[in-house]
Amino acid sequence: MARLTGTAPKRVGLILGREWSFPPALIEEVAKRDEGVTVEYARIGATLMDQPCPYDVVIDRISHEVPFYRTWLKKALLDGATVVNNPFMWSADDKFFGAALATKLGVASPKTVALPNKSYVPGIVPSESLRNLEYPLDWEGLVREIGMPCILKDAHGGGWKEVYVCRSLDELLHNYDRSGLLTMVVQEYIQWEQFVRCLCIGQEEILPMKYDPRERRYLVEHAHLSPEVGSRVVQDARTLVRALGYDMNSIEFAIRDGIPYAIDFMNPAPDMDINSLTPHYFEWVVGRMADLAIKLALEPRPQAKEMRWHALFGGDVGGHKPAAPAPPAMPRRPAAGHPA
Numbered sequence: 001m002a003r004l005t006g007t008a009p010k011r012v013g014l015i016l017g018r019e020w021s022f023p024p025a026l027i028e029e030v031a032k033r034d035e036g037v038t039v040e041y042a043r044i045g046a047t048l049m050d051q052p053c054p055y056d057v058v059i060d061r062i063s064h065e066v067p068f069y070r071t072w073l074k075k076a077l078l079d080g081a082t083v084v085n086n087p088f089m090w091s092a093d094d095k096f097f098g099a100a101l102a103t104k105l106g107v108a109s110p111k112t113v114a115l116p117n118k119s120y121v122p123g124i125v126p127s128e129s130l131r132n133l134e135y136p137l138d139w140e141g142l143v144r145e146i147g148m149p150c151i152l153k154d155a156h157g158g159g160w161k162e163v164y165v166c167r168s169l170d171e172l173l174h175n176y177d178r179s180g181l182l183t184m185v186v187q188e189y190i191q192w193e194q195f196v197r198c199l200c201i202g203q204e205e206i207l208p209m210k211y212d213p214r215e216r217r218y219l220v221e222h223a224h225l226s227p228e229v230g231s232r233v234v235q236d237a238r239t240l241v242r243a244l245g246y247d248m249n250s251i252e253f254a255i256r257d258g259i260p261y262a263i264d265f266m267n268p269a270p271d272m273d274i275n276s277l278t279p280h281y282f283e284w285v286v287g288r289m290a291d292l293a294i295k296l297a298l299e300p301r302p303q304a305k306e307m308r309w310h311a312l313f314g315g316d317v318g319g320h321k322p323a324a325p326a327p328p329a330m331p332r333r334p335a336a337g338h339p340a
């Protein structure tokens, strides 16, 4: 698109943590395109509630670790900025909801069980505060359902923290007993033949990369999937990111008997470091993120209207069917003669 002279450039604010390679590369790439859009490091201080967000687009790479930024971002969205990723979607982000959602959308996912917490904050008195809770758990029944080995992991975890492979009931109990205040899920272990991690940008662009989870590194090998598995991986990844509304995400698939099982697919601030991605894939992600930042700055999306919870719960996503129209804000008065 040719740059319009005389108009103020659209501003993209980048919120970042310690990462060093992706931010300057994105700034440079967008500047190079010369489309009337600039990317800069966002400046965020104490904020008045009627102080408008100065950015057209905000790219958030770190609010999961800096809660004040999340608070600021939700208000930025209210001001009309487009936030990547939508800060409200993070509240849907847990591995139990994710597994159930994937299944509902027709994406294979390991059998998953949510477990009551092991421990509670000091004010909780089990006999009084937890009268809704069925406890203790039927561990034998659970293991019969899930099988062995199994995976025990933090429902809200990331970065491989609190992920345990358990080979016996004893091991499962040992790890669960140490889980404290975390909400854990136990999951069928997928004995995979192939493992893929996809970078997903703009709910459309999907880059499936061969990944070695043991060494935690990407392998640049283009024909690593058969055409059938490759296209299913891309299709399933699109289905998931469209359901979640994530414009920036990574999704892991463990492939067993030719079926890609979505293992981990809520990573709204995925690793974009040049050393882990390798220069080849890094270049891809910088290019796609530049496309996205420019597109969202020049053609803003009505993001507040985009909370497609209804469509999401109905499994009615992935571009197959349009979302149902939103219900009226207020219920209509009942017609005369009909009891309320």
Ligand SMILES: Nc1ncnc2c1ncn2[C@@H]1O[C@H](COP(=O)(O)OP(=O)(O)O)[C@@H](O)[C@H]1O
Pocket (backbone or CB within 6 Å): 110, 151, 153, 157, 158, 159, 160, 161, 163, 187, 188, 189, 190, 191, 213, 252, 254, 263, 264
């Ligand atoms: N159900 C599973 N079957 C096989 N391997 C798994 C399973 N769940 C997790 N893993 C392994 O553990 C790693 C970390 O788990 P993951 O769910 O991705 O946690 P995190 O969100 O912390 O990255 C995965 O990359 C994968 O190698």
Ligand SMILES: [Mg+2]
Pocket (backbone or CB within 6 Å): 159, 160, 252, 264
């Ligand atoms: Mg992971």
